[in-house]
Amino acid sequence: MHDPAAADRRPFHLVETLDAIPAALTGGVVAIGNFDGVHRGHQAVLAEALDRGQAAGRPVLAMTFEPHPRTVFRPDQPVFRLTPPGPKARLMRALGLDGLLVVPFDRAFASIEADAFVSDILLGRLGITDAVVGYDFHFGRARGGSPAFLAARGARDGFSVEIVEAFADEGAEPVSSSRIRDALAAGDLGLAQGLLGYRWFVEAEVVHGEKRGRELGFPTANMRLGPDCRLRHGIYAVTVAVGAAVHQGVASYGRRPQFDNGAPLLETYLLDFAGDLYGRTAVVTFVSWLRPEQRFDGVEALVAQMHRDTAEARAVLGAVGPGTALDRALGEDP
Known part of the structure; x- marks a missing residue:
């Protein structure tokens, strides 16, 4: 599989409309899918695209869709997004792709016939030479486009199609975004990391909070995650990248049961740091689960536990290594 640590640093293009595709991304190899999580199964698809592009000296891009199609069709059941566009682009760049095309997805787009998707978008706008998809990828109106359909169009229109089979973990279970969502909801970072192939992270702006952490001697950088986030409530050892x-x-x-039991908030105390991060974008990487969120008998008991949490986080973070090759590539790409 392609080694992300060896990825070159050619310009990376994040394209968020079909009308803004740069010439540098045309005439190449496209990997198509939702890629939520960019997990090890997705990485197998992307590695095949990279191998093909690099062998032919052609650009390699991923095409994905936003918002997640399941959220469009079932808005009352929003999908817990593992990698919204920002984190997804970071991962695609770290893996060595040349670009990410995020196609706006709505019911009108979903009504496009599979033939038109191939003719107008893959050939007309992207001029692809190769397409790489997973075995279960479907597209077009009523999911009329299957991998077999795409392969038939490729044979007719002169582009190659590679269909990548299901990817299983070391326990012979399929790697899937739903398994990763369930692992994060259970606070099982070890399982999530094993399926992802990297440490899960979130990216958001640092916002003002109630300043309670500052009053307790633990000033925090506060970030609001999406309302669909199902990460288990609790305390984590993390790393924080700002620039x-x-x-x-x-x-x-x-929800801060000691105080207001309000809307979920990510509050991060940076070790050995003093400064103002308000308005900055921070990337918080979850390294280890420490304990559940809980209410204490009083503020003094809470503060005592926060000191213990800080000591445990230092110990954990001091003992872990730099992670996988993809973790290292992400760390080199602020």
Whole structure:
């Protein structure tokens, strides 16, 4: 499989409309799918695209859709997004792709016939030479386009199609985004990391909070995650990247039962840091689960536990290595 640590640093293009595709991304290889999580199964698809593009000296891009199609058709059941467009683009760049095309998805787009999707988008706008998809990829009106349909169009129209089979983990279970969502909802970071092939992370702006952490001696960088986030409420050992600087930290995600039991918030205490991060974009990487969120008998008991959490986070973060090749590539790409 392609080694992300060896990825070159050619310009990366994040394209968020079909009308803005740069010439640098045309005439190449496209990997198509939702790629939520960019997990090890997705990486097998992307690695095949990269191998083909690099062998032919052609650009390689991923095409994905936003919002997640399942959320469009079932808005009352929004999908817990593992990798919204920002994190997804970070991963695609770290893996060595040349670009990510995020196609706006709505019911009108979903009504496009499979033939038109191939003719107008893959050939007309992208001028592809190769397409790479997973075995279960479907597209077009009523999911009329299957991998077999795409392969038949490729044979007719002169582009190659590679269909990548299901990817299983070391326990012979299929790697899937739903398994990863369930693992994160259970606080099982080890399983999630094993399926992803990297440490899960979130990216958001640091916002003002109630300043309670500052009053307790633990000032925090506060971030609001999406309302669909199902990460288990609790305390985590994390790293925090702001620009090129990376800090160790201990984070709480939850409703603050000691105080207001309000809307979920990610509150991160950066170790050995003093500064103002308001308005900055931070990337919080979850390294280890420490304990559940809980209510204490009083503020003094809470503060005592926060000191213990900080000590445990230091110990955990001091003992872990740099992670996988993809973790290292992400760390080199602020």
